[in-house]
Amino acid sequence: MESYYIVNDPNDPLAARATEIRKQDYLFWKEVKPDLEDDFDISCHTLATRTGLSERRTRDITMALYRLAELPLTRALQETYYFLDFSRLITIDAVLSKLGDVPTETLERIDQELASYLTPTSPRQVLPSNTNLRRKLNGLIAVETPTPEEEKEATPQKDPYFTYSSFGGKAGLAVEFDEATLIAIDEHVSQAAEKHNLTKADALAKLILGDIEQRVKVVLHMYRAYDQKAAPGFIQGFGWVSPETADGIRPTQKRDMDLARELESESYVTPPLIGAFVEGRDGVCRWPGCHRPAESCQKDHRIDHAKGGKTAGSNLASLCQHHHNIKTDGGAFYIMDPHTGDIVWLFDDGHWEYDEPQGPLAPKNKNWALTVGQAIAARRAAAKERNDS
Template sequence: MTRDQRLEGARLMTEGEYLLFGSYARGRDEDNGDYDTEVAELMALSHRSKRFVESGIFGYMRLGDLPQLRALQDEHRIIDVTRLSAIDSAMSVLPPGTTTETFTLCDDLLVSMFTPAHLGHPLPTLWSITRRLRRLIATIDPSVDFDPKKRRARERSRDPRVSFYPCGNGQAGLNLHADATTIAACGAFIRSTARAHKLGAAETMVKLLTGALTPEPKAMLHVYSPGIDGERQPGTSAFLPGLGWTDAESTAALDELLAASPVTVIDLDAVRSQRVGGYTPTAKMASYVRARDGACVFPGCHVPAERCQLDHRIPYGQGGETTPDNLHCLCQRHHNFKTDKRGFYIPDPATGETIWLFADGTWITSEAKGILRDNLTPTNPRWATTRERVRARRAHIARFNAACHAACDEYDSGADYGATVAKIKHLEEEFDLTFDYPPQPEDLSWIPPEPDDTEPPYPDPLA
């Protein structure tokens, strides 16, 4: 099959989806018909799953709220059902009666995302669509229906707390909740001890808590924070890898920790131009690269930078320097992919994106995921901030906490514990934040164990 045939096949895929679902973007005369019958008919026609059909229906219905994006889709037919479904899912949190102005803001954002900046520019990823829409919506409407009395009760005590609970089948669990800075410090000591004894994290925790191991006296905690003249200002929110930006409580705890501990300050602005004569980068370089990339730079890969290898984009043996501009985060799998010469990448300093080139002549762009993206590209240099950005961040956090408290309210009203925990975990991943007041499982330790079915309930009189 030639490349032209593949391109035509890809075009026909979205063209077919448009022909199948496009009428839903303009409303249908059969709106009062039986929904289940309609879905079944579309499943039979398309030979696709119910999930796909429903995604197509609701994804195209959402275009009814987005006239500019609908016009773009009518003209070019480039947005597939999966992306339309992501748009609909992100916007479904908007309350009934959302104003036209709000939909217009979403419409403007999406049109800008789906309008190519240059020839061959790829479509935005699902991750980008969801993340950017959620952030925009959070700045517009931070309200979620939750019980304020229950929220105040959950937030009454912000001290660290621990809970123990049975899991069944001879297993039990332990939960420790504290501010993000305290948890990050605990994780640093666990990892330091695990490395020293060549153990896994879980085994190390058990041995530490049972007294079988003594924690290592020193542990390194990486913190990223805006600064002035290379120095962090007390009270400034900081980024903790894996846990996100600190809130007021976590920031206060961080200030106390930094005041009581030896601190090594790395001015990342100065690190960018550094280079070493050997193959191994310095710790400062590694910190800069991981903050810049955030995750593996391969398209669609979100392995955290802390778990990635630092790849010399131009191999060291071929003259590639050991300097941050030549170092990039790649997970083991995609490092092997690049080493095997199945693909090569070129960073774009103007946008922070990474362009991947493949052996068959195709190419694709990977979005920037690091916390330094907005501070290194020409459009938003350094750590500059505005009232709007601060307002957006506050709204983002407010909506996240409100949504999580609403989930806890549902649990208090009888919702399943596992489903509630999964819902909160999904919210944490979506908002890139951590909820401090997760629901506690019901104490079932008073229930007697199930009888042993292998033994007869009564003595056998014939025995």
């Protein structure tokens, strides 16, 4: 059976019309985008006044198209299916811009992984949301960051702390830390925000100014392949981090997710070890297109516990409160592959949708992390050999 995203469903007139709109929009902007030798500001201003879009939007679209030209495999997918709207194309450019001037071989690796991620593997598959696309890209660039040795050879940077004025009496603070430090700070601020019912910005200000105290132990949950030393890590609530960052975070407790995958419990309440596996497999709420983090979701028994359903990874899925209520009320039901965690949602009106898990333990991400780890280990070995010779 042919694999395709729901947005490209050949048997759905609505999806077909929407695909044609995306196609014509894409082809229009590809045709009118400024040439590299054109004055960028004037060109975007002209496009904005003639299309009714903002100048910022025309800039973003132009940059997204030139970025896509650097990703030939991803571009080929787009120009075959026309499934990516400009919101997603702009997200791809915005995240990859974090890498700055990217070497060709780096872009080739990212293009290959991105194209693989965006290739549908089942019929009626749900197109990755902007949030999940951003998470995937952040994972790809995390493993492309310089190693500590490479950073030492780079030109020293100025103090990455500065303030700036904004509008309406507001001002901003920009500061950079190494990943491990930032992750710990972010978790500390998040806990303070939740405890005192504050925004994270207000919680940070009050912590620094001494208006509140936060005497808690920060606990980070990291998923990482144990059989590959150079594998990247995935930190719950943050995302993928480079192998160097993962190496710097020393776990005080290790839990075997291979064991957790096979565990079953007689209790209705999900034990922590089984829950950690489900969260690591799912990544987000399993309702198609929802991106609420799995750790903030309920563990739903696909077959009710009262009807003999197991409290085990093969019978549990992460559902946020809202979508759990829809399932409980009978508006939709799902069938789950106990081995891969793939889910088929069945709806009252007769249609169905296919959803893949997004977490670090999902088959796609688990295999990718191992492959990346092997590549990094080989790169390190080659660098050591050059230094020793």
